[in-house]
Amino acid sequence: MATDWQDYAQHMMKTLETNKNFKNTQKVYTYTPRPECRPLSKFEKRGNRLGHVIWDLIFINR
Numbered sequence: 001m002a003t004d005w006q007d008y009a010q011h012m013m014k015t016l017e018t019n020k021n022f023k024n025t026q027k028v029y030t031y032t033p034r035p036e037c038r039p040l041s042k043f044e045k046r047g048n049r050l051g052h053v054i055w056d057l058i059f060i061n062r
Helices: 006-017 042-049
Strands: 022-024 059-061
Touching: 006 022
Parallel strands: none
Antiparallel strands: 022 059
């Protein structure tokens, strides 16, 4: 998932890191660099235009 809302990114990180069913593909509590395979959405384009940081999280099922 990706968002340009820092509070939402932090909430999702905490929620997923504390859920035993998911594992971060990065180190614990580390955001993922933007995957090249992820299409650029209109929301991300808008966030970039406004100077927002885009936060990517990739977790897998354990």
